[in-house]
């Protein structure tokens with residue numbers, strides 16, 4: 489008991505904070521290779537099992553970062569006075585038995601036998617007549633929306649999926665916006681392949697995020713077995729074999745008079761899981777500007793465990809992706825928190841989950857930041873900062889706001905870091921839309937994305953701590969510190985380039 493009290497006293501963040509703090513140089517010097525080695529060593533350790541979404545290793549990582557934030561003296565920015573913000577992912581599965589397709593005055597088509605789910609849909613109850621779209625789907629021609637609307641659209645492509653040896657079929661443009669009752673692709677696979685596809689669809693779980701509640705399910709997209717469709721169309725005077733053999737040039741829309749079908753798709757609730765973001769706040773020192781926030785972010789999740797390599801290692805530790813960026817956020821938090829005088833603006837230190845599964849955590853946080861969204865003035869995101877060219881870090885998004893100019897100025901003022909903050913050298917890869925910062929940009933927050941580029945160990949078992957360039961990780965983090973200091977103390981908040989704003993920001997919210 490005594491020992492516990494003693495330790496609690498030593499670890500108490502309030503005491504550190506009260507002791508006055510340090511000048512900028514000392515705070516910057518706290519960002520060190522040794523810290524990266526130690527801290528990445530914790531979250532990229534085999535015991536974290538690759539921090540999959542969701543997993544105990546991810547939860548442990550989130551909690552460890554929360555404890556670090558507390559130790560640095562940050563204010564909690566999560567739920568109920570904690571450092572953890574939870575979002576819930578609901579899971580559903582399609583219900584083959586409860587779903588049905590009834591031909592008016594005709595047979596019932598059975599899910600599993602005649603029909604399969606191409607993608608999950610639930611809660612749909614649609615009745616409509618049938619329309620066949622045949623021909624070469626690659627012919628990219630406009631389809632008459634008014635002819636498609638409200639009908640079941642059977643798609644019979646030529647050349648067929650089978651004949652091109654590819655299972656993935658191209659989707660004709662404009663079909664979704666034409667609002668058909670359903671889209672049903674003909675399936676020409678063998679009995680064995682069909683059975684396997686049905687089993688896959690039965691076992692599949694759909695993850696429904698808080699922001700897609702109510703938008704799930706929707707338009708049924710199904711497969712129908714060739715034989716089942718053949719019988720169905722033959723009873724209305726259409727020969728499927730002829731359509732499949734068809735010219736292959738233009739697309740053709742063929743109404744099937746008198747064929748009306750009622751389709752009901754049902755999903756079952758399969759529970760779900762909670763996901764953590766870790767959020768710490770450093771309050772700004774200016775009575776007015778402290779109502780504005782700079783968000784530093786990195787994603788703490790990775791892709792878990794996969795196939796073992798020759799040495800038997802199966803754990804994707806994600807040291808570079810993105811333990812490096814997560815620990816950059818932790819190092820920034822520690823450095824900023826020890827300043828004698830914090831920046832004028834407040835700072836949010838954010839470790840998100842779910843990035844690898846579709847940028848979940850950053851989306852949830854950007855929609856639920858705990859302050860008004862227009863109080864977020866910048867997001868500086870680090871995702872993979874410890875590989876490739878030792879003297880260059882690529883900074884993506886410079887051209888979209890004056891954060892780019894500020895970055896260049898700050899970079900020039902710190903030659904001692906021997907690191908160039910380069911412009912985007914892979915614009916064709918569209919990395920601007922591929923990590924967590926994009927969820928902030930879409931909502932009107934100017935962003936920069938610090939990124940070393942893809943490498944041969946990307947998402948592999950060899951993305952290990954031994955392969956990190958700790959000097960580069962450290963100096964990138966120092967550069968982010970100086971940038972944060974500059975933006976944090978500047979009288980004006982960062983400004984979008986107007987053309988970029990019009991192009992990127994999702995005005996619909």
Ligand SMILES: [Zn+2]
Nearest residue numbers: 809810871872
């Ligand atoms: Zn990443």
